[in-house]
Amino acid sequence: MQTHTIRQPVAAIIAIGLALLLAAGAIAVFAREGTTNPGPKPTVVLVHGAFADASTWTIVIDELQKDGFPVIAPANPLRGAISDSEYTASVLDTLSGPLILVGHSYGGIVIANAAAMTHNASNVKALVYVAALIPDVGEDAQDLQATGSLIGPSTLLVRPCPADSCAAGQDAYVDPGHFREVMAGDLPEEKTKLLAASQRPAALNAFSDKTEFAAWHTVPSFAIVSTEDNAVGTANERYMAQRAHAHTTEIDASHLVMISHPDAVVAVIESAAAER
Numbered sequence: 001m002q003t004h005t006i007r008q009p010v011a012a013i014i015a016i017g018l019a020l021l022l023a024a025g026a027i028a029v030f031a032r033e034g035t036t037n038p039g040p041k042p043t044v045v046l047v048h049g050a051f052a053d054a055s056t057w058t059i060v061i062d063e064l065q066k067d068g069f070p071v072i073a074p075a076n077p078l079r080g081a082i083s084d085s086e087y088t089a090s091v092l093d094t095l096s097g098p099l100i101l102v103g104h105s106y107g108g109i110v111i112a113n114a115a116a117m118t119h120n121a122s123n124v125k126a127l128v129y130v131a132a133l134i135p136d137v138g139e140d141a142q143d144l145q146a147t148g149s150l151i152g153p154s155t156l157l158v159r160p161c162p163a164d165s166c167a168a169g170q171d172a173y174v175d176p177g178h179f180r181e182v183m184a185g186d187l188p189e190e191k192t193k194l195l196a197a198s199q200r201p202a203a204l205n206a207f208s209d210k211t212e213f214a215a216w217h218t219v220p221s222f223a224i225v226s227t228e229d230n231a232v233g234t235a236n237e238r239y240m241a242q243r244a245h246a247h248t249t250e251i252d253a254s255h256l257v258m259i260s261h262p263d264a265v266v267a268v269i270e271s272a273a274a275e276r
Helices: 002-033 054-066 081-092 107-117 176-183 189-198 234-243 262-274
Strands: 043-047 099-104 124-130 156-160 170-174 221-226 247-251
Touching: 043 054, 043 081, 043 107, 054 262, 081 107, 099 107, 099 262, 107 124, 124 262, 170 176, 176 189, 221 234, 221 262, 234 247, 247 262
Parallel strands: 043 099, 099 124, 124 221, 221 247
Antiparallel strands: 156 170
16 A cells, blocks of 8 residues: 555656647657648639739749648639729639638739638638738729829820720730839849749729729738839829728838849748747
8 A cells, every 4th residue: 555655646746747748749840840820721813913923923923832831823804993803703612621821013902802701711821922012992003003104195105905804995014114114123124124024914994993902901911012013003002901990011122023133022921920
């Protein structure tokens, strides 16, 4: 009995000690991961803007995937703000789990609408606006770029397109002779020539379609302001980010900040994911 009585508390002490060690180990691992959101990482949905395609996200995609994030960068049709948003919402409908929506430039209008249109609206945990338009209900791209933007008749090329392809019957491109000045002043000239040659046009009506939803009113928002942005305009970006109460990061970059400063863009996206 005496031996048994002595062993019982010793065993209990050993069990408690092991439990404390295991708990300490778990805390250490949790601290190393540096996250307050254990569990699967959210899917990052990257939406490109006008005069571009999903390849503008290539470096960002690579870095996010290396950090363990599922990523999808669907093609933005650039046919009209509402139809583009509906298309993007249909993509979101096919995804499961938490979502971080990231929009560049005109893509900001798309995520502001699509986040509310999708059946998975409750899964959208954050919106990240990258040198982007952040519209309120009833606004369009022209409203938000009225001053401070170099995009206009002198820098655009307009070509006809079939009526069943674009409602206004006209497509807009940035004139290759002005592309670097407007879009990518901090990129090498040879790179900007490639981007200008491969740009996707936006239907003219995409810039006049009125926003129907502004998801930033209810979804936590983050904004990157490019301080040398001649497309949206730096002052416009600051105003919209402030109005949306977005967590804002300023980067000394041109409009195509995700190409010239991908690490900084990734850091903001991952910050948004950590705070969901």
